[in-house]
Amino acid sequence: MRFGLVGTGYWARQTHGPGIQASGQELVGVWGRDPAKTAQVAQALGVRALGSYAELLDAVDAVTYAVPPDVQAPLALDAARAGKHLLLDKPVALDAAVARELRDAARASGSRAVVFFTARYTAETRSWLAELASIGGWRGSWTEWVVANQRPDSPYKDSPWRQREGALWDIGPHLLATLTAALGPVRSVVAVAGVGDAVHLTLVHDSGAVSTATLALWGPPAAYTWGMRVWGESGVSPAPPAATTADAALATAADELAATASDGVEHQLGLEFGVAVVELLVDAAAQLARGQCAAP
Structure with a gap:
């Protein structure tokens, strides 16, 4: 499976990029909002620096995201609508309605997803x-x-x-x-x-x-x-205690995404589960915002 990496920060450089390369999949290239940082990360990983998100989507079968959740969600929605498979970081969104929209778009296009809860892949x-x-x-x-x-x-x-x-x-x-x-x-x-x-x-x-x-x-x-x-x-x-490195866990997640895409089944840590997590967190956040049961 050909992957594109979105993101140029620490988690992209140390986990997502090396993780894809340690898996049985192929890392095609990287894209980020800062061209200079994109070029640096691409050079370090030995892959192409892609000039736009559209160019990345045209070049790959799947996308791995190492960006904040509110940045990830709209980008992943575009990828899902284009039928690309998704390796999402947690949480998949900060809004339950947005998370459900992403799940429904993936379901409609046949896109498969796994959400990277690090320890669950160790x-x-x-x-x-x-x-x-x-x-x-x-x-x-x-x-x-x-x-x-x-x-x-x-x-x-x-x-x-x-x-x-x-x-x-x-x-x-x-x-x-x-x-x-x-x-x-x-x-x-x-x-x-x-x-x-x-x-x-x-x-x-x-x-x-x-x-x-x-x-x-x-x-x-x-x-x-x-x-x-x-x-x-x-x-x-x-x-x-943790014994597996984060990039090795990411490699497992990438291989499992490829397997679930091939089998055509929902991964147990796919978007259905990702949405459920967001819904619980939204509920908790609303309680905190209202001051419900707030500490004195």
């Missing part, structure tokens, strides 16, 4: 989730993800969309993708605002399990933590 997470499924009897989970993106060595410290949207929209999708696989679909969410961009979530699953999570993207560096535990009749099972 061997260690898949092994853990398979173990949870084989044991059963899980009743809930606890997650504490406190990240300090403002630290000098963070590649995301100057990311405008992350500064604007915070933890809910950046790491919230990862939370939902993993917990849905561990405990079943999420039926409802209650969101409580904390200090800064911190958000505290209670998630009720269709299985009856209840998950709680504390998320902060711009938290105190001294409080940096990243942990998830599932509990139930067999005890407590912690999620494994």
Whole structure:
């Protein structure tokens, strides 16, 4: 499958570009809004710098996106309407109506999609989730993800969309993708605002399990933590630490997109799931905006 890369930032340079090249697919070229940056990334990857998005769409079978979600959505909509397959970053959009429009356009054209929730494409997470499924009897989970993106060595410290949207929209999708696989679909969410961009979530699953999570993207560096535990009749099972690099996970996602396009079936992490994640996040964001259950 011939891929085009949209984006020239850190995630494009370090994950999407190398990931496609590490897969069984072909990276044809790259396009970004800044021609100089596009040329630099293209040279580093050894591919063509494409002069326009239209030129990219004409040259490829599929597009991989490493741009902010509000930039990704309208571009992906054009690609879907053109029948191109989509490797989307999470979240697929910041608006539920836009996410549904993208899903419907892909469905109408026969375009297939996968959404890149990083951990869901790693061997260690898949092994853990398979173990949870084989044991059963899980009743809930606890997650504490406190990240300090403002630290000098963070590649995301100057990311405008992350500064604007915070933890809910950046790491919230990862939370939902993993917990849905561990405990079943999420039926409802209650969101409580904390200090800064911190958000505290209670998630009720269709299985009856209840998950709680504390998320902060711009938290105190001294409080940096990243942990998830599932509990139930067999005890407590912690999620494994990351062992797979992001570009290797992206390679898996690219190969699975090619397979699902060939088979003509919806991927379990396709746009149907991507829309469900956006709908839950929109609900949580609306609660925070209204000050519902807001922290004093």
